[in-house]
Amino acid sequence: MNRVVITGIGIYSTIGKNIEEVNESLFAGKSGIGFEQLRKDLGFRSGLTGLLERPNLKGELKRRQRVGMAEEGEYAYVATIEALKQAKIDDDFLDTRDVGILYGNDSSARSVTESHDLLNEKKDTALLGSGAIFQSMNSTITMNLSTIFRLRGINLTISAACASGSHSIGMGYNLIKGGLQDVIICGGGQEINYHSMGSFDGLGAFSILENEPQ
Template sequence: MDNRVVITGLGITSSLGHSLDEVSSALAQGQSNIQLQEDNKQFGFQSLLQAMIPPQNKYKIERRKKRFLSESAIYTALCWLKTVDENNLDPQQFTGPDVGIILGNDSSAQPLEDLVATLQKYKETHFLGSTMVIKVMNSCCSMNLGPLIGAQGINITASANDASGAHALGYAFNLVKSGKQQAIITGGFQELHWIAMASFDALGIFAQSLEPKTACRPFDGERIGTVPGGGGALLVMENLERAQRLGHKIYGEVIGYGFNSGDKSVAQYERCMRKALHNAKIDPNDIDYINANASGIAADNLEAQAIYNVFGPQTFVSSTKSITGHELWMSGASEVLYSLLMMRDGFIAPSLNFQQNNDIPHINIVTETLQRKPRTVLSNTFGLGGTNACIIIREY
């Protein structure tokens, strides 16, 4: 018999803040931290916009351990410390072979700048030391978190560009549901280093605007591109029996995971959402909120049409990317976390800067904070290159 899978811990590092309450408040107020990143001028960026992560001093990583950590891996370690602290979890309960780690990440560009600088200065590879080989791997996040926690089950990184975090959650869900793992620490992470963002800027997909607060306009007919964001989102998944036995707080239940790949099209997006619904054994009418993938680019129209085809005009829809920017590799995980905070605190966050779009069917886009608890949520992630993932969560 399949296990029920619940989420019992959340940890976040994002442009909206460093605690769950800070992030929930920013979502409810539609308060973004998108700013101009002037440092990127020197690298010839077309867009200077970025969702900036505020500084924090509460959580510290030992200097000895930090030597092995890339930017994304630092976010990972911080998120684990926050998860334990904010959710009153006992770290000893997440050691051993029944607990695994599956994280979403698709770059480790930040250490490459140090690597190249070292080779140019010393002309010999041995000056790179023993830590560089770990820091430049996409799996740096999961590779370091395992020993930090003491988890000895599965330890892998899902690399699927924008859908990395969502697929990490989906894989974790399947393994806990099947009983192959009792608990999995999962999530997604995104570095903000300029090397990680330069190739995206070259595509012209970042909004070229000097007005940070109105630059990101998902679904809007006058949208001009997305805005990069980053940080990390960590979620603890456990089977229900274990969570109850250990007395863990339950934020919500994961009930569905749909995935596919192919061309960016209405048909593919629609198929992915229907697969998630089928996996969850629910009907479209059971979904009362969709956290859309829309980020302010051309493909927003495709998603709008696919949502209309599956759900019609009534289901509430918004894109938290209008507040956070596009958090890329972490977005599929962070947007599930944001949805769980809305579920906890009884509101639906607005889709900022949407006015009208005559090229899409009428879907119920929330433009101002709605004081209504979402009880069953679909979170869409449609990645670059056509890798798609949809996660369904519901109130427990």
């Protein structure tokens, strides 16, 4: 049995866009939760949500690489870059080793609903764009990142609700320990838009006490 070690970590989240920011937020007790009026306007019982701007990747990725990437894929890309840097994994390593990827992702609702709305309005599937299908897949993270980083190892998306990211780490551990893989990028990504959260709000999953959520 092989020994398994974590050589690098990265994060892009509502409490910080890198490890240092997240560390500061945890010590300061910041939640990363805020109020979004749009949700109330749409009929949500709770206007609370994680507040996180999407990263600007125009200077890092080509348009062809960005067009098929959903919101959660962008977050995962930034986190993966940080983890690879900390692990000192460079392009030469990626090109000469069979590096795998396991990412947890339980939904990609925004692309689906936006495509549905556009089709109803325009009545022309050609206007949906070339990236719509790739954004709508649950495997959007692993599909895009494996192409960007030229990965040749295992490529799986784990969809297990809130445990998706944890399961990906556990599966990665077992694959490396059992000798089936040498290196695996493991993690989890989640979209935070209202498209994916409406049904949760309808179930009463979010607090309606909206004062000072931070």
